[in-house]
Amino acid sequence: MVLERLGRSPRVVSAPPPRRIALTDALGEYADRSESDSAEDDDWFPKPIPITIPLGSSQELVKLFHDQKPDNPNLPPLLLPEYDKEEATDEQSVSGSEEQRGRGRGAPAPDVAQPARPRFDRSMLMRGTLTVPRSDYTETFTVWWDASSGAARVDFFDGATSTYRVVLPDGHVQGVEMHVDRTEEFDVLRCVQTAPRRAAPPDRAPPALPDLDLFSFGGYTETPQGRAERWKLTAAGRGGELGGVRGEALTFRHELLLVRAPDNYTAVPLQYTVSVDSSVLGYNVEGYEFRYQELRYETPDPALLQPNTADVCEELSQTDKIEVVEPLREYTMPYRDPRYDAELIRLKTKFYRQYSDDVEEALRKTLLIGASRFISAANRQSGPSLLEVNFLADRLEAEQRLLLGAGEAPGPSSAEAAPTSQRRARRDAERLPRNFDWRRHGAVTPVRFQGSCSSCWAFAVVGAVEGALFLRTSRLVPLSEQDLIDCAHPYGGHGCSGTWPRAAYDYIQDQGLRALDEYLPYEAKVLQCAARQTRPVTHISGHVNVTRNSELALKAAIRRNGPNVVLVDGQSKGFIYHKKGVLYDNRCKKRSRNHAVLAVGWGERRGESFFVVKNSWSSNWANEGYGWLHAPSNTCGVLTEPSYPVLRDPDVDRLPRESSSTDPAPPLSSSPAPPVAPVPQRSKRTSRRRYRLSLP
Template identity: 30%
Template sequence: MEGLSFGLSLFERAKAVEDQRRIAAWYISHAASAVVKFKVDPPTFSTSYKASGFLRLPYAEIVEPFDVFYDGPNKRSRIDYYNGLTKTFQRGDIGSYGVSYKVAFMTTDSVNNKLSCFLVNGTQDAPFGPQTIFPDTTGFTVVGVDIIDGQACEKWQEVIVNGEKTSTYTLWVNSATLKPVRYEMMGYDSLLGSHYDKYILDYTDYQPETIFPDGIFTPGNISCTGFPGPGADHYITLNPMQEFVHHIDEHTKTMFMQFKEKHSKKYVHKEEHANRENIFRQNIRYINSKNRAGLPYQMSINHLADRSDSELKMLRGFRRTKNYPGGLPFNKTEFAGMQIPDQFDWRLYGAVTPVKDQAVCGSCWSFGTTGTIEGAYFVKTKKLLRLSQQELIDCSWGEGNNGCDGGEDFRSYDWIMKKGGITTEDQYGQYLAVDGNCKANLVKPEVQLSGYVNVTPYDQDALRIAIATKGPISVGIDAAHKSLSFYANGVYYEPACGNKPDDLDHAVLAVGYGTLDGEPYWLVKNSWSTYWGNDGYVLMSQKDNNCGVATSPTYPIIA
């Protein structure tokens, strides 16, 4: 705790902590009534300061460090995020309407983490000026005292009602020094009967009357270009803190309207619309915060941006059996001496069918199964067929699959071998995204299997050989992380991703592999539509078998 010497014994530290607590409790009991009783002016802050802290977005599961350099008299400011991985500059002293810069690492299909600078000139309707990290306290009134992070604090508050929404803004300042400690927004929607928003700014350092060195408010020796993609999201990409300090939310409404139009979203009543807009708000905050973190990949808004965590979970329908599923072992020794290419992509050879959307059905296992069979059939015959996922969903219950509630590739292989083959989508009918009536007896099987192979678990070299020689491979991954839901491009690496058999909850198709800027990846086809990822694909990092791509791969043997 602040103020404690590391040289003290454990007993002395505990006693000192208890003394601080007693002092704080005494302060609250004796000072609370006095603070409320006497009218005082709300706290104000220096027009020139340096500050640090954390932006906390509980609903988006984000804790983002920031550093602020504010020079109000000269109309300039700079805010760094994630310890300088992203820097934003607000210059009201340049030009008629100011200029905003952003320096960040850019990741695209062809480059990975390239340091880049973007600038946008202000306009008469949208000028740029310095960005403070503290709220305008004009309408705040003192409502009591609290203990925040061990500090006795005055509690100041403003409540704003707008229709069904009530927004409560609370600022805590240290009672002795009047330094800012915390700023919190809590939003309640009477239409939904619940809290719709919450964010917190925790201030860990505040140095007023700061004199700044030359050059701190310029991007440095880097060429700046126009910002890619104009639009409503400039508020949160060029100056993210505007949303949280000045309560600017117009961009969310504009982006949500564009999102609804693009993806033909319709909601049955006013309550659902409000709920979806709130989910959308938290998801875009999550996406933009993660994009400021200098990750080796980028995220973007896609058709999933209005879905809750429980709805996103429905997309993951891979059910891993703990017992040995059967199948033949992969004999890597038979490929000894064979020259395996450093990069491979089965799409270039015509072995991969177009990306589909599994929709609100946990049928990913059927897409992984049909994808690897389509590829293996192409390798053998040079013909590409579109096989029926719906047939597997409707008909393979007897082998242990559960339709839209999950399944496994090997159970599908077993059903296909038992039934005598799998048919095409043209014969069986289109994919429905629901459990339907089995029509296997009414169609002709087109592809027969004689068995299937389990690629050696955790052996990435074996998986590369299998992809290059056998065709696209069905793999299971841990897809339980929101970062994957909004992946756009770059090499996806999620430190929290599991790679044990019990971690795998989503089936996908590994169609290739390669390296981007020295980072080895698996080229993976998903079944979340072409709106997701890079036209429906993701580059999954091979580092530490991230997300378990090499944990449980399989491929079929065409009869």
């Protein structure tokens, strides 16, 4: 539980002052909100902006949106090791407790008269689940609510995160959120609280239940729990109202199913669903469902509702984001949470987004809302990794797949046999350090961005050759991905389409690889091959497929041969929105092998290893372009298909002038390149100057 005492004094972290935003009067009490997540308040840093190109017209994008299907919305956002899938599936198949089912069948209300409007005005303990299908997850929650004061507590994922609504003696309300941060070497209990505020009606209502004063009776329906009442609300707005963008009219359809206790008055909720229709995107573009598995009307122990931040929290910070301390509130609002207006502005400003028309803006906002909900729920799991909203949060899955370029294996491998057996790897394990990273030794070039071109295969192989060349020459020479994209077709390369890394290895072995600033600049598309106009910097003698599913073999291969190419599942939301910590997620598939990245080293956290991977999605992904993948669990398949190039001394053709390895690419010039002195015919028997770098 989050409230376990850790025995240390809190460290108070100040927050930036809140920024008020104006919202439409149509939202009533829900519009009185403070926001500090605007672009002006964000931490800005000079990063290259990753530009992504839409796949087609607005109407084509809408069709792709409706073609998207969730993978498994009954699972939690991240499948952590302690999660028992079978147990959770059984639990989610039950709508209401045994007590609820008995009550529902015992005394159904008569058909001849409308039942009395239900009231949730008694203190309660409630357990349930929230499923958001388009965001592809389910989260569990437990609510304690005191009806006399309005104080409440909600535990998410069995107490991984707890939120509190504290009612102060003067009647003001303060929100508190507590969670254990497991992204560092040691657990840290972090707490966030809001400033006291005057209580509005939602600040007194029970969490996870809608305000039924707005609903009307819609008849009866048969359920496994007996005959249930249907209470419905339809909220329709005009263009730009209720959370829609300009020109978009939204319609929210709410339905609550409940049964009555034997007294024909006490209401027991079973299920609450919301679906959203858009005038420009179509039907059911957004939706979610509460399933109430247990409800007991009882007064909670007052100690359960007191967070006691002074004694428990190790870090205490301030926030004015109500969604942090009341995560379930947006799902019981009659309309869309107005904070997403500011979220969209922030994303558009940060990543220089320009949408073609109102239809695309409506689509992008809907996608952003879905991504934000997934990320927030995943972070409430308090796992070893943290997710964040990044430049892919408003992109369709089809657009995200453009970044995945590892194709199917074309047939028998031309790789050399792996020189490191499992027995030798185990013997060498004692010699391997706990932490090793080629970035610290100068063998890794800066993170680059592949753009809307499925060329990750080229970026990963180029990075591996750059590292291998550094080991031979002590020079870090940036090499050209465009060379591979343009020219590797005869060897099985498919340019901006899925390509197995072997095509890149075979091309470099036969034709060599050119320097980044001597070949055509990267344009995220296939150009006419210009390899004959520039001499290569290096060839390779071949490549090696590292022993599969062996943590020790991959570590040894990285240590001896430089960064390795690894193939991972880049389509998992946990991977896409990864920010920091060690990603440990069994929803990230081990055998998908759809994305190529570069393993540049490894580390250890809490006694378990992780691999450091360099991505080609710009420094706006994860930690400046680098992520950590849990090694023992083979998260995302990092151990499934590793490989590295074999680069020997005779393979080095030449080293460009020193500035080629350090300076950015010069501007293009129409003047011819200066003549280059001829070099001997490449041969393994040719006498060459021997370059050697001692391993650190």
